[in-house]
Amino acid sequence: MSEENTKSLKGILVGCGFMGGMHAQIYAQLPKVDLVAAVDIHGESSSEKLKSFNTPVPVYDTLEAALAETDCDFVDICLPTYLHKSHALLAINAGKALFCEKPLALTEAEADEIVTAAHANGTFAQVGHCIRFWPEYQTLMSYHQSGQGGRLLSLNLTRRAARPGYGVDDWLNKEDQSGGAALDLHIHDTDFALALLGLPKSFTSRVTRDYSGPVHIFNLLDYDDCIVTTEGGWNYPASWGFQMAFQAIYEDAVLDYDSSNGKGLLICEGKEAPKPMAVEKPDSGESTSGEGNVSDLGGYYNELLYFTNCLKEGIAPTKATLEDARASLALTLQQIQSSH
Numbered sequence: 337m338s339e340e341n342t343k344s345l346k347g348i349l350v351g352c353g354f355m356g357g358m359h360a361q362i363y364a365q366l367p368k369v370d371l372v373a374a375v376d377i378h379g380e381s382s383s384e385k386l387k388s389f390n391t392p393v394p395v396y397d398t399l400e401a402a403l404a405e406t407d408c409d410f411v412d413i414c415l416p417t418y419l420h421k422s423h424a425l426l427a428i429n430a431g432k433a434l435f436c437e438k439p440l441a442l443t444e445a446e447a448d449e450i451v452t453a454a455h456a457n458g459t460f461a462q463v464g465h466c467i468r469f470w471p472e473y474q475t476l477m478s479y480h481q482s483g484q485g486g487r488l489l490s491l492n493l494t495r496r497a498a499r500p501g502y503g504v505d506d507w508l509n510k511e512d513q514s515g516g517a518a519l520d521l522h523i524h525d526t527d528f529a530l531a532l533l534g535l536p537k538s539f540t541s542r543v544t545r546d547y548s549g550p551v552h553i554f555n556l557l558d559y560d561d562c563i564v565t566t567e568g569g570w571n572y573p574a575s576w577g578f579q580m581a582f583q584a585i586y587e588d589a590v591l592d593y594d595s596s597n598g599k600g601l602l603i604c605e606g607k608e609a610p611k612p613m614a615v616e617k618p619d620s621g622e623s624t625s626g627e628g629n630v631s632d633l634g635g636y637y638n639e640l641l642y643f644t645n646c647l648k649e650g651i652a653p654t655k656a657t658l659e660d661a662r663a664s665l666a667l668t669l670q671q672i673q674s675s676h
Contacts, residue, residue, distance in 0.1 A: 344368040345644055348402050348432075349393075350375040350423055351414035352382035354502050355437055355464075357389065358623055359412055362637050364390040365620060369644045373406040375399050378504075399423055403430050410647060412640075413437060416507040417514050421446040428453045428461075435643050437464040439523050440661040442515055444669065447662045454658055462643045462653040463661035465527045467580075469642065470635035471617045472593045472601045473528060476584055479591060480532060485605075486587030488562045491532075493525035494581045495568040499548075511549025518543055518550035518672050519665075522568030524580075526671070527656075527664035529557060529564050535663070536564065541671040546571065550672050 347363065349356055349371055356376070363371050371391045376382035379395045386393060396402040399411070403426070411427035412435040413420060421441050427434045434454065440463050441447040454461050467473050480488060497517075500508040507513040514520045529536075536557035544552040552569025581594040590604040591613065604610040620637035639656065646653045 343648070344370055345410065345647055346370055346372045346406075346408045347410045347412055348373045348375065348399070348406060348408045349391075349412050349414065350399055350402075351416075351437075352376040352378070352385055352395070353414065353504060356414035357385060358633060358636050359414055359640065360386055360389045360391045361623060362620065362633055362640050365637065366641060366644055368648070369640075372408055373402045375402050399426050403427075403432075409433060410435060410644075416503065417442055417520065418507075418512065421450060424450045425453055428457050428459045431457065432459075433647050434459055434461040435464065435640070436461070436661075438466075438527070438661060439515065439519055439665050439668070440658065441665065442512075442519075444662070444666050447658075447665050451658045451662055460647060460652045461658050462639070462646075463656050463658060464636075464639065465524065465531075465656040465661060465664065466635040466639050467524045467528045468531050468656050469638035471615045471638070473582070473635075474638075475601060475613060475615050476582065476591055476593075477532060480584070485584075485589035485591075488533075488584060488586055490562055490585045491529070491564045492581075492583045493528060493564070493566045494579070495521050495525055496572055496576065496579045497521060497570040498572050498574045498576045498578070499570050501574075509548040514549075515669075516545075516549030516551055516672075517568060517570040518553035519668055521570055522553050522566065522671075523664055523668045525566045525568060526555075526668045527660070529566060530664055530667065531660070533559055533562070533564065535667070539667075539671060539674075541675040543672060543675040544569065544571065550675075553671060553675070555671050 363369055371393050373393050374395045383395045410433035413423050414437050424436050536559050538558045540556045542554045543550045551571045555566045557564040579596040584591045593601045601613045601615050602610040603613040617634050618637045620633040
């Protein structure tokens, strides 16, 4: 990295809820990256939370006010999904680099507005599809690309959770604000399937609905030489907690991971019993907020380290791009709509 590209980056964090708190804890760890302001409608409580994460910054009521009074390089949006478009456009039109949590937007039309504006302004941008950066999933991606296990025959991607109760005004359980679990939760696995294998030839989807919208989705994705199944839902009892899992069956090996069983990533080859597989993880620790359904900071650390390193180098991110996010949003919405 050149001398001129090692300046400290300055960022504005928009939204100080569960995900904003995760990001704040990571910015406190990243070298030469400083939060200089935050935006949240709950200013006093957000200020205290940020102080507890060693990121004591002024909290503004609006992004417009923060941009007017603060010099920054990037804006990180951790708001409810229905607020993504308006705030992303503010950041883009202000000439700032953009990190936006997933899903990029609620609709393809909204996503297109963001993508078009970013292209017009030459915006460096990345979307929070953190599973691309989650250590166990990164290990699967590397193993797949190596060809070591032979041809991939089938892949199962699963994401199950207790109903979220940590969103402000229960926004996650309102379809017009979050899109429901089939969008907000399941899009992680849609995105990873696209990153690993590209678009499927066809798909079949079924959805369970309740008062919160599409609350549990099941999909069969058909590729030329393998089958992918994905499942995502948050209609489980509170005692269930959170679970993400995958099983990849290759000609010569099986990779198996379930976050809920404590065994880590396992590999089974030939006649050998399943054994732990080496996974490279950052020393980022656990969240101290006690909020949300995930406490491991690792995947979030990796994605924000990648984003900020790109900005320091003056290059556009090539992972979890706006175009990637738009494609994942489109396929997930098609899955939901086709199941009616």
